[in-house]
Amino acid sequence: NAGVTQTPKFQVLKTGQSMTLQCAQDMNHEYMSWYRQDPGMGLRLIHYSVGAGITDQGEVPNGYNVSRSTTEDFPLRLLSAAPSQTSVYFCASSYSGSVNTEAFFGQGTRLTVV
C-alpha cells in the first residue's frame, strides 16, 4: 500500500518558471490538501479538496492553482515561481466527514526558487 506519493522530492526552479507538484493517494480518501512548511511557521494550508471536482482555498493560496479531476490525484501548480515560494510542500489525504480521522502525509517536496 503506497499511501500518499509526491513527486518530485526535490526541485530547483528559476524565477518565473512554472511547474506542477504531483500528489497521488491509493486509499480512496475524499479529502486531499496541500501544505507548505516554512521555518518557524509550521505547516500552512494552501488548497484543499473534499472530492473530485471540488477545490477551495486555504490560508496561503496566492500563486498556486489546484484541480481535482480524480479521487486519486491532486496536483499543485505554480504558474510563475517566485523566491517566496521556496519551501517544503506536503500533500495529505484523509477520509472526509464530520468524524475527524488521521491525515496521511506524503514524503514532501523541497522546492527552491532562485
Add this chain to the structure above:
Amino acid sequence: AQKVTQAQTEISVVEKEDVTLDCVYETRDTTYYLFWYKQPPSGELVFLIRRNSFDEQNEISGRYSWNFQKSTSSFNFTITASQVVDSAVYFCALSGASGGYNKLIFGAGTRLAVHP
C-alpha cells in the same frame, strides 16, 4: 479563530532525560481534535496521536505520554527517558468544526535534540 502555540522553539537534552513539549491552543469550537506529529531528520511527518475534545484522559504509549487539560487549553507531550532517535521536530495541530475537521492548524514546531 483557531491557533496553536508551541512556545519552545528548540530543546536540547541529554539522553535518558525526561522532556516535555508544550502545546497551547485556542478555539471557540466545543468539538475539536488535537494532534501531535513527529518530523525526523528524514523529513516525513509521522502521526503520533489524535485526541478529541471530549476525552481528557491522559494517554501513555511506551515512553510517550500526553496530558490534555481543557482548563488551560493545553495538550502537552512528554518523552520519558529520551533517546537519540527522539531527535526531531514535533508539531502540535488542531482541527475543529468552524474550520472544518479535515483542516489542520499547526503550531510552529519544537525542535528536540537528544545528545548521547
